[in-house]
Amino acid sequence: MRTQVVIIGSGPAGLLLGQLLTNCGIDNIILERASREHVLSRIRAGVLEEGTVGMLDEAGVGARMHREGLPHDGFDIAFDGRRHRIDLHRLTGGKRVMVYGQTEVTQDLMEKRAQTGARSVYQAENVKPHDFDGESPFVTYEKDGTTHRIDCDFIAGCDGFHGVSRKSVPESSIDLYERIYPFGWLGIIAEVPPAGHELIYANHPRGFALCSMRSTHRSRYYVQVPTGEKVDDWTDERFWDELRARLPSASAEQVTTGPSIEKSIAPLRSFVAEPMRFGRLFLAGDAAHIVPPTGAKGLNLAASDIRYLFDGLREYYEEKSAAGIDAYSGRALARVWKAERFSWWMTNTLHKFPDQGAFGQKIQHAELDYLFQSEAALTMLAENYVGLPY
Numbered sequence: 001m002r003t004q005v006v007i008i009g010s011g012p013a014g015l016l017l018g019q020l021l022t023n024c025g026i027d028n029i030i031l032e033r034a035s036r037e038h039v040l041s042r043i044r045a046g047v048l049e050e051g052t053v054g055m056l057d058e059a060g061v062g063a064r065m066h067r068e069g070l071p072h073d074g075f076d077i078a079f080d081g082r083r084h085r086i087d088l089h090r091l092t093g094g095k096r097v098m099v100y101g102q103t104e105v106t107q108d109l110m111e112k113r114a115q116t117g118a119r120s121v122y123q124a125e126n127v128k129p130h131d132f133d134g135e136s137p138f139v140t141y142e143k144d145g146t147t148h149r150i151d152c153d154f155i156a157g158c159d160g161f162h163g164v165s166r167k168s169v170p171e172s173s174i175d176l177y178e179r180i181y182p183f184g185w186l187g188i189i190a191e192v193p194p195a196g197h198e199l200i201y202a203n204h205p206r207g208f209a210l211c212s213m214r215s216t217h218r219s220r221y222y223v224q225v226p227t228g229e230k231v232d233d234w235t236d237e238r239f240w241d242e243l244r245a246r247l248p249s250a251s252a253e254q255v256t257t258g259p260s261i262e263k264s265i266a267p268l269r270s271f272v273a274e275p276m277r278f279g280r281l282f283l284a285g286d287a288a289h290i291v292p293p294t295g296a297k298g299l300n301l302a303a304s305d306i307r308y309l310f311d312g313l314r315e316y317y318e319e320k321s322a323a324g325i326d327a328y329s330g331r332a333l334a335r336v337w338k339a340e341r342f343s344w345w346m347t348n349t350l351h352k353f354p355d356q357g358a359f360g361q362k363i364q365h366a367e368l369d370y371l372f373q374s375e376a377a378l379t380m381l382a383e384n385y386v387g388l389p390y
């Protein structure tokens with residue numbers, strides 16, 4: 001088998017790249033380890049930057065997002081028993097974010113790919129990129145007991161943090177930067193109306209909490225929990241009590257409780273692999289970097305990587321120029337590190353750290369106090385939250 005680009009991974013990065021390439025006639029095959037149903041069952045990100053919305057439109061999959069998504073002009077930060085609004089729209093000269101779940105983004109991209117007849121192989125086992133440091137790379141995989149080989153021009157490693165692509169690169173060729181936080185987010189989804197129209201990020205002496213949503217009748221809530229906490233130790237009742245204890249009383253009263261339909265704990269990590277290109281293998285999305293979810297940047301960074309990678313590949317095929325793919329790693333990493341900084345700052349400012357002590361608490365309080373007294377500080381927060389330019 002032969003194609004122009006083999007894409008490893010059918011998450012948002014792989015599907016978006018595949019659709020953009022397909023739309024301009026560049027042949028590609030997606031190889032995914034999991035089943036289609038499994039990929040669709042993963043509940044993850046939910047806040048899309050304008051740049052991500054624009055790319056989904058460009059890929060031709062934006063219609064349902066514009067119909068069912070919730071555009072948000074701002075969000076609240078709660079501390080000291082009060083809520084303070086960040087007016088994203090005013091602070092950024094008219095920008096906003098779109099609340100639309102990653103599951104929906106993935107489903108829209110999968111449906112479009114099926115309509116266009118582009119090739120995807122789900123439950124592809126033992127996927128391996130080969131010879132990407134030369135001119136003739138290829139990828140092997142196993143399916144139903146048979147080994148297959150796909151020859152290609154390029155390999156896009158869009159296979160997430162635990163994927164095979166980054167691990168295929170010799171250790172001496174890659175630099176890894178990592179910070180692991182001493183807590184995770186316990187999240188639930190419930191079929192109840194959200195506590196408010198916009199998101200509420202809460203800094204509280206008991207720990208961080210977030211009120212989010214997927215729609216006007218489906219809520220997504222999180223509370224910070226120490227590393228090692230077990231989901232089974234959290235009944236719905238315990239979760240709701242803890243969430244309400246971390247919110248200002250007026251907001252706590254607005255929380256509608258109900259049975260959870262999903263409950264899980266996500267660890268928090270900052271991680272970057274440099275560079276993001278190794279010969280004819282490119283890393284994109286979580287395969288190359290992870291951010292703690294506090295800044296809502298994970299999925300959006302996957303989209304901005306694909307912006308640079310797709311532009312580079314299109315230039316290569318349409319204009320016979322390698323300038324875009326040569327610049328890919330540098331351009332992507334410059335934006336990745338700014339999102340890493342912002343996500344780290346949001347995490348440090350809003351969470352309770354086990355070793356922060358009274359001094360750390362005072363500093364955190366001063367940081368938030370300053371934020372709401374300074375137009376410059378608010379603008380920094382707002383322009384990062386809606387997404388830096390590509």
Ligand SMILES: Cc1cc2nc3c(=O)[nH]c(=O)nc-3n(C[C@H](O)[C@H](O)[C@H](O)COP(=O)(O)OP(=O)(O)OC[C@H]3O[C@@H](n4cnc5c(N)ncnc54)[C@H](O)[C@@H]3O)c2cc1C
Nearest residue numbers: 009011012013033044045159160163285286296297298299
């Ligand atoms: C529990 C959780 C909660 C999150 N919450 C948020 C949030 O609230 N906000 C936010 O912005 N971000 C969040 N994120 C991050 C966001 O979901 C990711 O940044 C986003 O999914 C990245 O997309 P991706 O396509 O790069 O990687 P993924 O979505 O991880 O997709 C990678 C794909 O590659 C496949 N794969 C892996 N290994 C192989 C292999 N060897 N062969 C073939 N295929 C393979 C995987 O099965 C997967 O389908 C969360 C992530 C997690 C894990």
